[in-house]
Every structure is written in C-alpha cells, then in structure tokens.
Amino acid sequence: MESLYIVMPAYNEQDNIRNVVEQWYPIVDRIGSNSRLVVADSGSTDDTHKVLEKLKNEKPRLEILSNTGKQHGPKVIALYKYAIGNGADYVFQTDSDGQTNPEEFHDFWKERVEYDGIFGYRSVRGDGRTRAFVEKVVCILLRLYFGVKVPDANAPFRLMKCETLKKYIYNLNDNYNLPNIMIVTYFVHYKEKVEFKKITFKPRQAGENSINIPKIIKIGWKALGDFHKFKKTL
Template sequence: MDTLFIVMPAYNEEENIENVVRHWYPLLQEKDENSRLVIADSGSVDKTHDKLIQLMAEFPKLEVLSNTEKQHGPKVIALYDYAVKQGATYIFQTDSDGQTNPEEFPVFWELRNEYDGIFGLRNARGDGKIRAGVEMVVCMLLRLYFGVRIPDANAPFRLMRSDTVKKYLYRMPYDYNLPNIMMTTYFVYYKERSLFKNISFKPRQGGTNSIDIPKIIRIGWKALGDFKELKKGMK
C-alpha cells in the first residue's frame, strides 16, 4: 500500500488545531501503517503546542515537528523534507486553519496513479477578494518569469508524489518563503503530470491570520528577486 504523509504548518492555531486533527486524521485509515499526519509547530506563543502534545496521546500516527523555522514557508519545506526522508510515497499538504475540507481528499487520492501532482483550484474563495487578487498577480508573474500558465499556484491542498517533490525541493533555500508557489511552477515547467482540480475554500475558522496584507506585499517584493535567481537554475 502507498504511504501517505499529510503535512501541515501551524502557527498560533490554538482555536483550530484540535478540530483540524480530528477531521484529517481519519484519512490515514486503510492507508499503509507507516502513514502519518505531521504538523510543524515552531514559534507559537499560544497553546497550539500544548494541544498537539495532548492529541499525540490519542492519535498515535500524529507527529509534531518543533525544531523548524517560525515562518510558514520554511515550515512547509521542512515538512516536505521530513516526509521524503521518512519514505512517504505521497505527500499531501494543507494548512491547519480549517479552511480546507478533508471530505474532498478522497477524489484526489483516487486519481493519484494518473498524476505526479494534483493541485487544488480555488475558484471561489472564502478568504476575501484581496487574497484572490494577490493570487491572480502571482500567476501573472509566473507566466512572465517562467512562461507557465498556472490557475492557482499556492493552494494549500495538494497531493504529490514524494519522488517528484524530491526532484525540486532542494533547489530552494531551506528558508524560502514561497515553496508551494515554486513547487507548482516546477511541476508545470518541467511538464510533470499535473492536474488542477476545483476545491472549496472556507473563511478562516478561528484565530487571526499571521500573514497580513503588508506582510504579503513585503514577501511579494522579495519574491521578484527570488524568481530571477531560481530561474537561473532552470533549463
């Protein structure tokens, strides 16, 4: 059976984390016994970590990474690195804020043998028009810099073959801020078998988003230089 690693970055998700674990953990049933739900929580100043430790006693296949960088991007990279090194066959990444729906995962899983990467497509977004506009700008920049047409580059709902992730993961610095955007870009640029499939995307279910609009602008400005550097290594 295929080994599935469901991976999530977390930061100050005290209000969401228990519900998220309880809703996503059952997807490990009937998977290979080495499958895991892995959450990276480093830097949280609320009770996120305490709740995760408590949940580990109830859910034996839940693992917590607490030695990563604080930021979202480096946590995602650390999670992918961990899943690859632990022998995952497939890696599924989502976020821990409750905006994605685990009931939509089985359709992705059923298609896994046909594609190297299946990426969520958020045609309707519950997180507001501003963030949807940011995603649109990102996709325009990717087309300009890399010549790729991507409808949604950063959706936190993606099922990828681990061996394909490994091909591109280590091209990015360990502290890179936008790994999912670049991972999607690599898949499309190198013509890996990719599918973009509609998903729902709810408003944040509790707590405050740690990445506000000013921070998005700063990250985006830096991304322009990063894109140029990463493009140099692509043939």
C-alpha cells in the same frame, strides 16, 4: 502498501488545531500503518503545542515537528523533506486553519497513480477579494517569468508523489518563503504530469491570520528577486 504523509504547518492555531487534526487524522488511519499526519508547530505563543501534545497521546500516527523555522514557508519545506526522508510514497499538504475540506481529498487520492502532482485551485475564496487579487498577480508573474500557466499557484491542498517532489525540493533554501509557488512552477515547467482540481476554500474557522497584507506585500517584493534568480536555473 502505499504510505501517505499529510503535512500541515501551524502557528498560533489553538482555536483550530484540535478540530483540524480530528478531521484529517481518519484519512491516514484508513490508508495504513505507514501513513502519518505531521504538524509543524514552531514558534507558537499560544497553546497550540499543548493541544498537539495531548492529541499525540490519543493518536499514534500524529507526529509533531517543533524544530523548524517560525515562518510558513520554512515549515512547509521541512515537512516535505521529513516526508521524503521517512520514505513516504505520497505527501499531501494543507493548512491548519480549517479553510480546506477533508471530504475533497478522496477525489485527489483516487487519481494519485495517474499524476505526479494534483493541485487544488480556489475559484471562490472565503478569505477575501484582496487575497484572491494577490493570487491572480502571482499567476501572471509566473507566466511572465517562467512561461507557466496555472490557475492557482499557492493553494494549500496538493497531493504529490514524493519521488517527483524530491527532484525539486532540494533546489529551495530551507528559509525560502514561497515553496508551494515554486514547486508548482517546477512541476509545470518540466512537464511533470499534473492536474488542477477545483476545491472549496472556506473562511478561517477561528483565530487570526498571521499573514496580513503588509506582510504579503513585503514577501511579494522579495519574491520578484527570487523569481529572477530561479529563472536562471531553469
């Protein structure tokens, strides 16, 4: 029986987390007893963790990681390694802010055997033009640095075979901020079998985004140096 780990980082998502878990949990419940929904919540200053603990009492296939780094990137890395370490066949990553649509998961899952990685791309974004522009810049930089052409490098809607992800995830430092961007880069550069599928991307359903434009610029500036280092390893 195939096992799927749906993983999502969370930070101060008390207004979203119950709805998001309720929407995604039926997928792992349907796929089988070895599948899990895993949420990494470390550092939240609101009631996110309390809500998750209550949900865990109701949903036996929900697991909570509370010992990861505070930032999004380290949480994603920890979640991927957790899925691999627990023998998952497939890992699917999304976010906990309610911007992605669980109904679109099936189109990814039905092609799981054919591809090593299926990555969403957001042709229309509900989170504003500024973020869409930042994503375009990232894609241009990946083409310049690594020679890879992707329509969307950082979409939080991606299904990957764990045996393939395992080849690359351990190249990243546990505190690395942009793991999804580099994972896509590795998959495409090393010619793993990948597909990019169009997804919808809604506005944030509630709460405030913890990553603002000044933070994006700061992370992006550091990423340039990181890209230079990674290029030497390819």
